[in-house]
Amino acid sequence: MRTPPIPKPVAALTALAILSVLSACGKPPGGAPPAAGTPVLGVVTVHAQPVELHTELPGRTSPYQIADVRPQVNGIIKARSFREGSDVKAGQVLYQINPASYQAAYDSSVAALAKAEASVRTARLKASRYKELVAIKAVSQQDYDDAVASLGEAEADVGSARANVQTSRINLDYARLDAPISGRIGKSSVTPGALVTANQTTALTTIQQLDPIYVDVTQSSTTWLNLKEALANGQLEKSGNGAKVRLVLENGRTYAQEGTLQFSDVTVNQDTGAITLRAIFPNPKTDLLPGMYVRAVLQEGVRQQGLLVPQQAVSRDGAGKPVAFVVNAQGVVEQRALVTDRAIGDQWLVSSGLKEGDQLVVDGQQRASAGAKVKVVPWTPKASLASVANTAASAAAGAH
Known part of the structure; x- marks a missing residue:
């Protein structure tokens, strides 16, 4: 079939419509898009x-002082004079070992000393008389020499007896176990009636001083060397006289008290390649307990630019x-x-x-x-x- 021809008036109107559309668009299809805006x-x-540099290192708390209490004489515990977990003062009585045998030994040594001192007085008088008699030939020189020697032996016996008195007094004092340091005392491993022996391996209890308290952290030797070089070549400047340290506790809270770096160990751990650093913190409320895991934030220095x-x-x-x-x-x-x-x-x-x-x-x-x-x-x-x-x-x- 043939398509019928479009009438001339219709074709003219169609062409006019197309030209109007093109005029409205400004550019024919296929032309370049409008220029994008400047970003x-x-x-x-x-x-x-100036930027203050810090480093965060893992560490654990340790007591400022710690003392294990062990007996130095044998005996039966007669009494315990402290409450577990309380604070004790240096010199406070902790345990009392039955002192009967040590008191008897002390009394015996005191008596022996008195006897030795009496013997000295007798020997001294005899030596003094023989000195006068030997001058007039009333006794032989040998008798006088024997008297002088007896005096010397008696004086030596006095010295030995005095040492025995001191030893027995020490043993008697050891029957009373006093606190060697002030601090927080732990649990007791014995009760009254228990037998203890001199220098046993098991401690009766432990005392720890918690205020102040140490925090021991580890830092890799590589980081330590880099920090030392940065300070040496001027990239970093030391901040203040002593490096300040802040603590982040196990629960994420920042510890209120600020500590000070005390020292760094002189030996690198061969297994870990790390150096131990020790900081000291005030601990008035004993919020820090020995063995707690913490993160220490240490000041390294200041980078001025x-x-x-x-x-x-x-x-x-x-x-x-x-x-x-x-x-x-x-x-x-x-x-x-x-x-x-x-x-x-x-x-x-x-x-x-x-x-x-x-x-x-x-x-x-x-x-x-x-x-x-x-x-x-x-x-x-x-x-x-x-x-x-x-x-x-x-x-x-x-x-x-």
Whole structure:
């Protein structure tokens, strides 16, 4: 079938309609799309500032002083004079061993001393008389020498008897077990009526001084060497006279009292490659108990020209290295490779790749590309991409 021809008036109207549509669109189909708007990015200006560096290390608490109480004589426990878990003072009586045998030994040694001292008086008088008699030849020289020797033996016996008295007094005193230090006393391993022996391996109880208290932490020898080099070459400055230490407890709470680093061990552990550091903390309320796991936050020093940037401004390239976008003075985006030392809160400490005054892109990186021309607006931690866009729109409207 043949299509009937279109009447001339209809064809003319159709052509006129097509021309009207094309005129309204401005450009025929297939032409270039309208130019995209200039991206608006939120930036912060990088400024160098003193940054106090800290390191967080695991550790455990240990008592300032600790003393195991063990008997030094044999005997039966007659009485216990403390409450388990209480605070005791140095010199306070803890246990009383039955002293009967030691009291008897002491009395016997005292009597022996008195006898020896009486013998000395007799020997001294005899030696004195013989000295006069030998001068007039009334006794032989041999008799006089024997009298002098007897005096010397008697005096030696006195010295021995006096030592025996002292020994028996010490043993009698050992029958009373006193607290060697002040502190918190633990549980007792014996009760009245138990037999104890001198220098036994099992302690009767243990006393620990808890105020102040030590915190022992470990740090790798590599980190220690790096810190020492940073201080030596001036990258870090010591903060204050003594390094301050803060504690984070097992429940995540920060301990109220601040401690001081005391010393670092002189030997590296061969198994772990770590060095032990010891800090001391006041513990007036005994919130810290020996053996608790804690995390110690130590001051390393101060970096005077530290560069801190928001973490969200730093991304990773295909190799996993940190990179960031910077807008130069001409409003063109540049990509920088960074070297980050550590995270401090929600910021990175940057040691390379940025400089004072750089405009760092924090918001809108997905619309940024190296070499692109962009507009920038100041960014604050509370700002978002939507608010940045609104700010830019308002600025553009005001300009028109």
